[in-house]
Amino acid sequence: MKIKALSLLVFMACSPLLMAQSSMTDQQVLEYVKQGMSEGKDQRQMATELARRGVTREQAERVKKLYEQEQGVSTSKMSGTEQNEARLREATQEESTTSVLENPQPDSRELAQENQVFGRNIFNTRNLTFEPSVNLATPPNYRLGPGDEVIIDIWGTSQNTIRQQISPDGTINIEKIGPVSLSGMTVSEANEYLKRVLGKTYSGLDALDGTLEIRLTLGNARTIQINVMGEVVQPGTYALSSFSTVFHALYRAGGVNEIGSLRNVQVTRNGKTVAKVDVYDFIMKGKTQDDIRLQEGDVIIVPAYEALVQISGNVKRPMKFEMKKNETLATLINYAGGFSADAYTRSLRVVRQNGEEYEINTVKEIDYSAYPMRNGDVVTAEAILNRFTNKLEVRGAVYRPGIYQLNGEINTVRALVNEAKGLMGDAFTNRAVLQREREDLTTEIISVDVRSIMAGTSPDIPLQKNDILYIPSIHDLEDRGDVAIFGEVAKPDSYSYSDNMTLEDLIIRAGGLRESASTVRVDVSRRIKDPKSTHSTDSIGQMFTFALKDGFVIDGEQGFTLQPYDQVFVRRSPGYQAQQNVQVTGEVIFGGTYAMTTTEERLSDLVKKAGGATPKAYLRGAKLIRVANDEEKKRMRDVIDLMNRQFGKAMMDSLDIRVEDTFSVGIDLEKAMAQPGSEYDLVLREGDVLDVPKLNNTVKVNGAVMMPNTVGYLSDKNANYYLDQAGGYALNAKKSKKFVIYMNGQVARIKGRSKDKIEPGCEIIVPSKKNKRVNVGEILGYASSFGSLATMFATISNLIKK
Incomplete structure (x- = not known):
């Protein structure tokens, strides 16, 4: 799918149809292309439709680059052969999303891997530096040179250790002997030479039966300078350890560049080529004999590759590979790790440039080892066909329905039923269905009398590949609903x-x-x-x-x-009633939970069951908390939605207002007790909680006042008195909209100079004008006094209305 979209964008960029000015954004064009590809639209049809919408060639180029950035692939880096091969794949690969044997289209990672050259990343990874190990013993064939530190240990009847660095002229200076030249000698040669030289000073050192021994080892190795030239990322002169090899030098140079060869790395010493390194031998076979140790002045030359070949499709390692002259297709398949399990191995398709134009070669399996590869070849391994050569299937009322092999033993209806362990007891054997695929891939249905065939009274029916035998159950043929x-x-x-x-x-x-x-x-x-009816009813x-x-x-x-x-x-049963409990708390004689005895039980009845109120009870401030039912919760949600629309969801989220399981009901318990059974004496509901508080002899003043305050209650004072105790109105106060919230949850407007509206424990609130923004903290301060969401909504509305 991704290849299709990319090739369409290339087609669009080159299409003469795209001329006008586009009204679509680049992202809209890209989404249109992706959607069209998923629907199976033709590329030319889509290009025409986009042209009608005003998509230009320049915009198509931008969209192509945008798509490449999203998918991690680039057509600009694809050779002409690769682009032609991509078009061939578009024409030959059939998309199917329903079959389990589908050949999936490569995703962006697979495409990115196909465009990589095998082996090039070996010299630019952090985990593989090819640094020489300093913990290994000095090889006997290591040649000493200026800068090497040598350690000479003498032991036996005499003991001594000489530690010196070889000077630029190739010598070390030994006491009582003078300069001794060691440059150019191997470690073993230097050992023998020192025995002869030091034997003049230490008797018994050079004799066969001597009592002294000598051993020369390497201390700190010298640094050598080598040159890395040719097609590497950073050619130049490098200072390396004298233990370094060709691979380490290539790593220090950043590896080969886009045209560098991994198969023919040359080491030149004193004007002569002393080694040719094939990196693929190391990667594929682990061979390191050509990775020779470098010497001072060595030159490593990386030439350009001879042939770069790509293999894609159903192989284990679809990538580009560097090939040597006369290496064959069989070698390329080996480099690619061989075929994947679903590959068609009988032939491969090769797209080749012949110097004038492109050509396609179909290479048979027998010719793989004789077909030489050329630079720029693109090889494709297709998938096997999405079909079976010997599949049979039986479904329905047999003991082991499933897929079976068509062979010499299972090749008739009776044999297939027997292989499926026979018919189940509910099998409908009078008429089974055999679905058969014709040569032209159309299907036909053959009726089968399974009962007669199994009894031997009717001839058996031979089976063909892809036949599907369905034996229904008697229950499948009748509607036995639950x-x-x-x-x-x-x-x-x-x-x-x-x-x-x-x-x-x-x-x-x-x-x-x-x-x-x-x-x-x-x-x-x-x-x-x-x-059997023939009339409607x-x-x-x-x-x-x-x-x-x-x-x-x-x-x-x-x-x-x-x-x-x-x-x-x-x-x-209408005569069944489960217990329904209510609760009373606060200033009553026997607070707690009580079971209701009638459906008409009221507030006064509950207080009487609790032994009546205590002398400290403030009946006027009693509050009733009720459990919300589904309908009430729906109303709360409607209120929140309305608040969201009026004040904005962000503000409401900051208030953290949610649908609660309970809400407050405004009551007047004092009148309810004085007039039992009246409209003040509310009928209780299961889950109700009646709270009878003590007298709260204060009045709160809040909102748009100079200094919110809590003031002692005086029975002969009106609202203005309490507002004066809060410093009076603020500049943005809405004086005519002030209201009071009572302890029992009821709310009332304050008009005129009436003092009857003020009661102990109440809260006076002065809203602010709309031209002053409502303070969230202020609203949260009010929220503790609101009896319900509806009350809160009404209050906040008053705060912001003109």
């Missing part, structure tokens, strides 16, 4: 239908009746079924109603037999 049970049973669900299943059987399978189930009302709904179902006895047996019936798709509804 039955379902709903309502007051332990496990309401759908259950598979069985012959002679009764209503009692289904209730037992569903775990029996719940305690809340009604035994006088069980309904069964049944479909209208008349396959207004009826859409039948309903049967039964009473149960002892939980299961139908009262007055012998048993009701169910049919497929029946639905059973076990109703809830």
Whole structure:
């Protein structure tokens, strides 16, 4: 798919159709190309459509570069042969996303790998430096030179150690002997020479039966200078350890460049070529004998490659490989790691340049070892065909359905059924289906009388490759839908239908009746079924109603037999009620949880059950907390959505307002106790919590005032008094919109100079004008006093309205 998109972009960039000014962005063009390719559109058709939309050649070039950046591939770096091979692959590869044997299109990583030259990265990786080891013993054939440090140990009847560096003139200076020349000698030659020289000073050193021994070892090795020339990344002169080899020098030079050869690296010493290194021998075979140790003044020359060949498709290592003269296609396959499991190995396609134009060569398997490779060749290994040579399949009512091999033993319907371990008991043998593929790839259906064939009364049917035998089950040929049970049973669900299943059987399978189930009302709904009917009907179902006895047996019936798709509804008994609890806390005699005894139980009833209020109770400030049901939660969500639209989601997120499981209900417990059963005396609901507080003899002042404050309550003072205690109104105060929130959660507007609105424990809030931004911290301060989301919404709305 990625190759297709890339080739289309190249086509577009060269197309004369693209002339006008585009109204599409580069990204829109790229997405259009990707979408069109996924839908299988023709390239010329897409180019024409883009031209109509005004896509120019210049824009196509930009989109091509954008695509290359996304996918990590580049057509600009592809040779003409490679581009022609890519077009060939486009024409020959069939895209399929449904078959498990699909030949997948290469992704960007695979394309990037195909454009790499095998072996070139060996000299630019951090993990492979080819540094010589300093911990190995000095090789006996190592030749000493100026700069080397030698250590001469003498032991026996006399002991001494001489440690000196070979001077630029190639000598070391030994006491009592003078200069001794060691340059150019190997370590073993220097040992023998020193025995003779030092024997003049140390008696017994040079005799066969002497009592002294001498050993010369290398201390710090010298540094040598070598030249790396030719097609390397950084040619020049390098100072290396005298133990360094050709590979280390190539690593220091950054490896070969884009035209450098890995197969013919030459080492020149004193004007003569002393070694030729083939890096592929090291990579493929581990051979290091040509990786010789370098000497002072050596010149490493990296020539240009002779031939660079690419192999792609179904091989284990699809890449570019450098080939020597006369190396064959078989060698290239070996370099590529051989074929992958799904490769077609009988022939390979080679796209070659013949000096005038491109040509295609189809190379047979027998000629792989005789077909020489040339520079620029692109070899492609295709995938095997998406088909089987000997596949049979049996499905349906046999014991081992599946795929089988067509051979001399399994080649007829009877043999295939026997291989599948025979027919199951529910097999419908009167008519099976054999699907067969013709030579022109169309299919035909052959009816098979399996019963007669298995009994030997009808001739057996020979099978062909790709035949599919389907033997249906009798259950496949009839509609035996599940039955379902709903309502007051332990496990309401759908259950598979069985012959002679009764209503009692289904209730037992569903775990029996719940305690809340009604035994006088069980309904069964049944479909209208008349396959022989020739007229429409207004009826859409039948309903049967039964009473149960002892939980299961139908009262007055012998048993009701169910049919497929029946639905059973076990109703809830209207006389069943589970306990419903409420709670009272705070200033009551016996606080705690109480069970409701009637559906009309009220606030005053709950306080009486708790022994009444204590003398310290402030009934006017009592608060009722109620558990929200689904409908109330939906209303809360609607309020939050409205707030999001009015104030912005970012602001609401900062407030962290969420749908709560409970909410506050504004009540007046003082009037409820004074007038039991009145409209003030609210009916309780399961989960309600009544909190009766102590008297809070303060008043809070908040909002757009000079100094928010908490003030002691005075019964004869009005709202203005408390506002004065907070420094009066702020400049942005909305004086006419001030309101009060009471301890019980109720909210009221303050009008005029009425002092009746102020009660102990309440909070006076002064909203601010819209031209002053609402402070989030201020709103959060109000939130603790709001009785519900609706109250909060109304309050914040007042804060920002004009």
